[in-house]
Amino acid sequence: MPLVETLPVGADTAQWDVWGTVARLVVTDPARRDRAADLLRTELAAVDAACSRFRPDSEIRDVCRGGGRPIVVSSLLAELVGAALDAARQTGGAVDPTVGGALCALGYDRDFARLAGRVVGTGVRVFPAPDWRSVRLLGRELTVPHGVLLDLGATAKAVAADRAATRIAERLGTGVLVALGGDIATAGPAPDGGWQVLVQDRSGDPACTIRLPAGAALATSSTAGRTWGRPGELVHHIVDPATGRPAARVWRTVSVAAFSCLRANTLSTAAIVRGHDAPALLRDVPSRLVSPSLEVVELGGWPR
Template structure:
């Protein structure tokens, strides 16, 4: 898999998958590839003949709008434009940009959708430019995005995959499905019960050794995991991951291997997982505790992996 595929699949959130356990034989599973990674939908009942194509159309639409590697995507056109002021965009694009800017404000810039140029300078991503950490100079309205300086750019890779999960989940609900699991590259959203008739049980991957580090229960909510186990490189003895700390405009330098977050929707879980990883375990857990956000940090300590979960996340852990 090339770096372009890794970036599309991982985004700013990392390709550290939280993997659903196998479905029971009386359920049905649809799967495919999107965003340079794998997607999967597990249903407790049989799927309709056209459902797979409908899901693929949703994923293609999100990719065609928010993929910075596609020169004709909405985000690429917005980033190329040097005009200050309001830019007309589709309502979904404006919605995701607004969610990204809201999370940036909530996290005091730990999550920042203007880090694209910094990621590019370290070999991650196609977004060129000089302005980083300038999310306050962007605004999202109804079908439009405003930039005060034409050199500003947007990078939605750390939130678009979660949004795609939510779009697929909403479509399944509209189709009359109450019991399902949607996964795209480690971002998940669950509804109802698994085909076995119990709450969904999901495995959070061990980013150092592979396999499952923890088993967690998910009830009508979303789970996202951020990490750099796949998308990183080592140069002159130093490891560089694709996750950028907006405060330094450099790859994050801490001992966090991955962060998992549970939230009501995958859009928010995706963005918060990135923000908490940037914050690090002390500040990140304090932030999560103050807002009752379920969070799990997996930390590298020498050759071992240390888990730190706050009480809301620990209440959902099975192992």
């Protein structure tokens, strides 16, 4: 998990483990912290029930077992799948929700908290090649071709952060920052001077503290986090849909600032997949790229 942390930690902050990462909540009104945490937990539980690839009772698992039939889904799952398909469309397929089968073939077939530190086998499993265009969403009617496994990991966490931050600010009248691992969304008024965020992947890596204005978001995608072993190799969770394999480690991390966490995450993930073409993709976007040799490239007016 990228170490993207708000500063400082105090009575305005709550955090807990979720989805193999850390959920962190910061509010401008400490009296609202506990109620805000309840709202965030409720939002995360709803998203998990809708689209977890690791829960046999999740709504998305039911759809993927539907044999290619159109199924009417909840408004939440429709929103989450719609966001994933939009991300695929905007990136020319670099961010593709149909990579679930490829991830399973690589061994990522359980919650990451249960996978980390293990070496998984190389049993051969055959899945359709990733192709987001094979998925149809018409309103709340979702059709997933037989054999296709959806994985919304590249976008659902960002959508959850955006939704939760907006809901908390509107219901409680407080400024709020929601961080789910490397995905950060803010809503409502910011503290004086903006939201201070420490951006660092691992201890000893290049670090910087930035200030985000009210309503801004940040996403960090990493090839160093969420890794696991297979015989003879160490793999990570960002799949290149063109190959069904982990994206080449051209960049250790890519961080992007935007005014929605979904947009920031879409671009940071696409940049990892695009590799050497990432600077062209992000030339006008506030972004920070760190190479495997820990060299830092800042583009598009990276915030300070």
